[in-house]
Amino acid sequence: MQEYRREALRWLAEEYHDLNGTQYDVLEDFPTPLEFSRMVHISRPILMRGSAIPSLSDAAAWSKPWLADKMGDRDISVAVTPNGRADAVTRGPDNKLYFAEPLTQKMSVQALLRSLSSDGPPAADASQDARTSQAEVHYLQSQNGNLFSNRYYELRGDSEDPSEFEPLREYIPSEISWCSDALDRNPDAVNLWIGDEKSVTSIHSDPYENIYTVLRGSKQFTLLPPTEGWCLKERRYPHATYVRSPVTSQLELVPSPAETPLVRWSSVTDPTDPTALPAEAHPIHITVNAGETLYLPAGWWHYVCQRGFTVAVNYWYDMEGRGMSWVWLNFLRDTEEPPLGNGEDEPEGGEKE
Amino acid sequence: MQEYRREALRWLAEEYHDLNGTQYDVLEDFPTPLEFSRMVHISRPILMRGSAIPSLSDAAAWSKPWLADKMGDRDISVAVTPNGRADAVTRGPDNKLYFAEPLTQKMSVQALLRSLSSDGPPAADASQDARTSQAEVHYLQSQNGNLFSNRYYELRGDSEDPSEFEPLREYIPSEISWCSDALDRNPDAVNLWIGDEKSVTSIHSDPYENIYTVLRGSKQFTLLPPTEGWCLKERRYPHATYVRSPVTSQLELVPSPAETPLVRWSSVTDPTDPTALPAEAHPIHITVNAGETLYLPAGWWHYVCQRGFTVAVNYWYDMEGRGMSWVWLNFLRDTEEPPLGNGEDEPEGGEKE
Numbered sequence: 001m002q003e004y005r006r007e008a009l010r011w012l013a014e015e016y017h018d019l020n021g022t023q024y025d026v027l028e029d030f031p032t033p034l035e036f037s038r039m040v041h042i043s044r045p046i047l048m049r050g051s052a053i054p055s056l057s058d059a060a061a062w063s064k065p066w067l068a069d070k071m072g073d074r075d076i077s078v079a080v081t082p083n084g085r086a087d088a089v090t091r092g093p094d095n096k097l098y099f100a101e102p103l104t105q106k107m108s109v110q111a112l113l114r115s116l117s118s119d120g121p122p123a124a125d126a127s128q129d130a131r132t133s134q135a136e137v138h139y140l141q142s143q144n145g146n147l148f149s150n151r152y153y154e155l156r157g158d159s160e161d162p163s164e165f166e167p168l169r170e171y172i173p174s175e176i177s178w179c180s181d182a183l184d185r186n187p188d189a190v191n192l193w194i195g196d197e198k199s200v201t202s203i204h205s206d207p208y209e210n211i212y213t214v215l216r217g218s219k220q221f222t223l224l225p226p227t228e229g230w231c232l233k234e235r236r237y238p239h240a241t242y243v244r245s246p247v248t249s250q251l252e253l254v255p256s257p258a259e260t261p262l263v264r265w266s267s268v269t270d271p272t273d274p275t276a277l278p279a280e281a282h283p284i285h286i287t288v289n290a291g292e293t294l295y296l297p298a299g300w301w302h303y304v305c306q307r308g309f310t311v312a313v314n315y316w317y318d319m320e321g322r323g324m325s326w327v328w329l330n331f332l333r334d335t336e337e338p339p340l341g342n343g344e345d346e347p348e349g350g351e352k353e
Numbered sequence: 354m355q356e357y358r359r360e361a362l363r364w365l366a367e368e369y370h371d372l373n374g375t376q377y378d379v380l381e382d383f384p385t386p387l388e389f390s391r392m393v394h395i396s397r398p399i400l401m402r403g404s405a406i407p408s409l410s411d412a413a414a415w416s417k418p419w420l421a422d423k424m425g426d427r428d429i430s431v432a433v434t435p436n437g438r439a440d441a442v443t444r445g446p447d448n449k450l451y452f453a454e455p456l457t458q459k460m461s462v463q464a465l466l467r468s469l470s471s472d473g474p475p476a477a478d479a480s481q482d483a484r485t486s487q488a489e490v491h492y493l494q495s496q497n498g499n500l501f502s503n504r505y506y507e508l509r510g511d512s513e514d515p516s517e518f519e520p521l522r523e524y525i526p527s528e529i530s531w532c533s534d535a536l537d538r539n540p541d542a543v544n545l546w547i548g549d550e551k552s553v554t555s556i557h558s559d560p561y562e563n564i565y566t567v568l569r570g571s572k573q574f575t576l577l578p579p580t581e582g583w584c585l586k587e588r589r590y591p592h593a594t595y596v597r598s599p600v601t602s603q604l605e606l607v608p609s610p611a612e613t614p615l616v617r618w619s620s621v622t623d624p625t626d627p628t629a630l631p632a633e634a635h636p637i638h639i640t641v642n643a644g645e646t647l648y649l650p651a652g653w654w655h656y657v658c659q660r661g662f663t664v665a666v667n668y669w670y671d672m673e674g675r676g677m678s679w680v681w682l683n684f685l686r687d688t689e690e691p692p693l694g695n696g697e698d699e700p701e702g703g704e705k706e
Contacts, residue, residue: 004357008684015680037390038537042676184391227680323395327368327580328681331361 005336009230012332013280016227020044022284030293033181040182040209040320043297045223045284051291052176052213053313061171062215062290062311064119067194071109076164077142078112080105081199081242082251084137088202089237089265089341092253097341098240099263100253104142105244112138117196119216119309136251139199145189147313148174153186165192176211176315183209183317193312203232203266203303207329208316210296214288217310222271223284226299226332231281232271234333235341236262267341271303288312299329358689362583365685366633369580373397375637383646386534393535393562396650396678398576398637404644405529405566406666414524415568415643415664417472420547424462429517430495431465433458434552434595435604437490441555442590442618442694445606449695451593452616453606455492458597465491470549472569472662489604492552498542500666501527506539518545529564529668536562536670546665556585556619556656560682561669563649567641570663575624576637579652579685584634585619587686588694592616620694624656641665652682 027048031039039046060066079086079102086102115138145152145161152161152174163169175187188208196217205226212219224231239256268276271283288294296302298319319325380401384392392399413419432439432455439455468491498505498514505514505527516522528540541561549570558579565572577584592609621629624636641647649655651672672678 005361008358008361012680012684015683016677019680020675034387034390034534037387037394038535038673041390041394041673041678044676181387182391227677320391320394322373323397324369324580324681325394327365327372328677330368331365 006230009227009332010280013225013227013230016225017282020225022282024284024286030178031182033178036178036182036295039295040297043299043325045221045286045297045300046295047286047288048293048295049291050293051215052211052293052315053172053215055291056171064113064116064309067168067311068110068113070167071165072167073108073110074164074167075106076109076112076140077104077146078107079103079139079141080251081137081139082135084139084199085202085269086139086141086199087204088200089235089267089269090240090253092240092255097237098253098255099237099265101239101241102139103242103244103251107138112140112194116194117198117309137198138195140192140194141199141201143189143191145191147172147192148187148190150186150188168192172313179209179211179315179317183320185317187315188318189316191314191316193310193314195306196309197306199306201302201304203268203271203301205229205299205301205333206316207298207319207326209298209319211293211315211317212288212296213293213313214290215311215313216290218287218289218307219294219310219312220272220305220307221284221286221288221294221296222303223286223296224271224281224301226301226329228281229301229332231278232266232268232301234264234338235267236264236338237341239263262340264338265341266301272305298325299332359583362580362685363633366578366580366583369578370635373578375635377637377639383531384535386531389531389535389648392648393650393673396652398574398639398650398653399648400639400641401646401648402644403646404568405564405646405668406525406568408644409524417466417469417662420521420664421463421466423520424518425520426461426463427517427520428459429462429465429493430457430499431460432456432492432494433604434490434492435488437492437552438555438622439492439494439552440557441553442588442620442622443593443606445593445608450590451606451608452590452618454592454594456595456597456604457495460491465493465547469547470551470662490551491548493545493547494552494554496542496544498544500525500545501540501543503539503541521545525666532562532564532668532670536673538670540668541671542669544667544669546663546667548659549662550659552659554655554657556621556624556654558582558652558654558686559669560651560672560679562651562672564646564668564670565641565649566646566666567643568664568666569643570665571640571642571660572647572663572665573625573658573660574637574639574641574647574649575656576639576649577624577634577654579654579682581634582654582685584631585621585624585654587617587691588620589615589617589691590694615693617691618694619654625658651678652685 024045030050081102089097090100092098147165149161239260240253242251243254245252377398383403434455442450443453445451500518502514592613593606595604596607598605623629
């Protein structure tokens with residue numbers, strides 16, 4: 001049974017790849033709602049050469065000084081890790097692998113910006129910033145609708161959906177009209193992301209249609225279609241969270257209580273490494289530069305890096321729940337429990353619970 | 354392996370049904386192209402209370418006398434069978450099961466109309482017409498784009514795409530604008546269907562988005578989603594065609610040469626019989642009356658009956674080939690050869706080639 005499942009997943013991945021290849025469309029203009037509705041049905045990534053956020057006459061917009069000026073001395077919630085890998089599989093002090101959540105720390109925008117690489121084109125030696133920075137890595141990646149949450153659309157008001165980034169709301173539309181019209185719904189969450197090359201987002205998939213627009217810097221996406229999820233060798237890991245030691249003030253990875261459910265996550269930590277994936281995987285590499293927008297379809301696996309100081313906004317829309325799409329994504333991913341992530345040198349023959 | 358496949362198909366059918374049920378939408382107005390694009394993505398049947406063919410001021414339009422008047426003495430190609438089951442699994446004189454194609458016979462529209470039940474509301478005893486009719490059953494079901502084929506759209510002209518029903522073209526649009534706009538393509542074929550309750554269409558699926566509009570009489574559709582195709586127990590049958598014997602003038606079912614490929618077809622001859630399907634099948638029954646239109650999504654299984662004299666037009670549009678849909682339909686249907694249709698009393702343990 002296990003063997004046929006593997007065979008079925010291989011068959012689906014191969015057929016899908018034979019039909020679709022690794023091609024992706026690049027659009028010079030945003031689609032109409034009807035055009036975008038067709039694109040959602042096809043569910044392939046699309047790079048659009050335009051910003052979903054209206055451009056401002058101020059050339060300094062979205063730069064560090066501009067952000068500092070707009071935000072003043074407000075505190076925001078920032079993910080803090082020792083290695084730039086929040087929400088990722090990480091080896092703990094006991095040498096076991098954990099799914100590690102970051103410390104969420106309140107700090108001023110100024111403090112965040114100071115800790116990030118310099119704004120503007122990356123230096124010839126891009127690693128310089130990283131070398132001179134402190135031992136902790138900061139990334140604004142709160143993903144809870146930090147600009148607009150679904151409460152905003154339901155209650156139609158700023159007051160009912162407070163945002164740490166309230167001063168930036170006037171510059172960021174609460175929805176993307178061609179996307180909302182195509183999908184006939186409001187976004188579920190709109191998030192601001194501020195980080196640099198010291199942070200990466202580990203590979204995962206979301207059940208959301210995702211419109212990702214870059215305002216400063218650039219993002220490098222490594223994408224795999226839902227049919228190639230099995231190539232990412234998901235495992236189940238114990239949960240842990242970074243905590244600041246009251247004694248040393250250093251970050252420590254603290255395992256969660258034993259009753260905390262295991263977290264299912266890809267065991268591939270760097271899918272840009274050509275040796276990390278089986279031959280059946282066909283990653284698509286797309287760089288999204290400032291002023292460009294990516295349509296990242298629901299269920300697609302994505303790993304995200306940044307080059308230098310990078311500001312981005314993404315819009316998550318619930319995927320269509322009716323019909324087949326949801327069932328297929330579950331079939332590709334959830335019909336079987338993956339093995340445990342610890343204590344297996346050879347994943348195929350690893351230990352079972 | 355066979356067992357896991359069966360288990361996977363069961364899982365998909367159950368999840369799909371749990372999510373979608375047997376519900377279908379009924380629309381009082383035709384959708385906009387954007388609305389229809391969303392419907393195609395969801396891929397569920399929809400009944401629309403309106404005719405895709407503009408209604409004529411002449412109340413007699415599409416009646417027998419009206420059709421006879423418009424068509425004159427032209428010959429048309431009609432499917433002829435002894436039992437009203439063209440393109441269906443039928444027992445031959447040697448007691449073996451065949452996939453039987455009809456005799457295609459040229460006859461005048463008048464001759465066809467005379468052989469069909471009377472126009473108008475069905476008589477209290479609807480089987481009367483059938484009893485008094487001749488031993489052969491006629492059905493206009495040529496399915497080759499008998500009104501407009503893809504040559505019409507490519508060459509943009511009547512002269513390059515001759516139709517046996519040329520006099521009716523002025524009453525029938527060559528495309529449905531909300532559907533062509535939603536799918537961004539022309540129809541692949543537009544077909545006229547003329548028949549009565551003596552003919553049925555055996556259950557099958559097509560890789561086309563199908564817009565089916567009824568002009569006279571009514572059609573009863575029995576529909577199953579693509580995920581329930583395994584409930585229809587496909588088998589492989591030798592091919593045969595009805596031929597008129599030059600000696601007796603009677604129809605005879607003549608097996609095709611042995612090298613003719615076997616035809617894969619459902620072994621369920623009447624899916625409206627509640628005992629014919631396993632409990633996992635959830636047929637949806639939709640009656641489409643004159644003046645109504647059915648959206649029958651690509652890959653959906655359908656069995657079609659008619660009540661009394663029935664005239665209909667359908668528009669086939671190629672389904673979207675990019676993305677996942679095509680791969681999934683193939684996975685549900687084509688990853689394995691079904692058993693042979695003859696010589697098996699117990700399909701599950703039947704003979705193998």
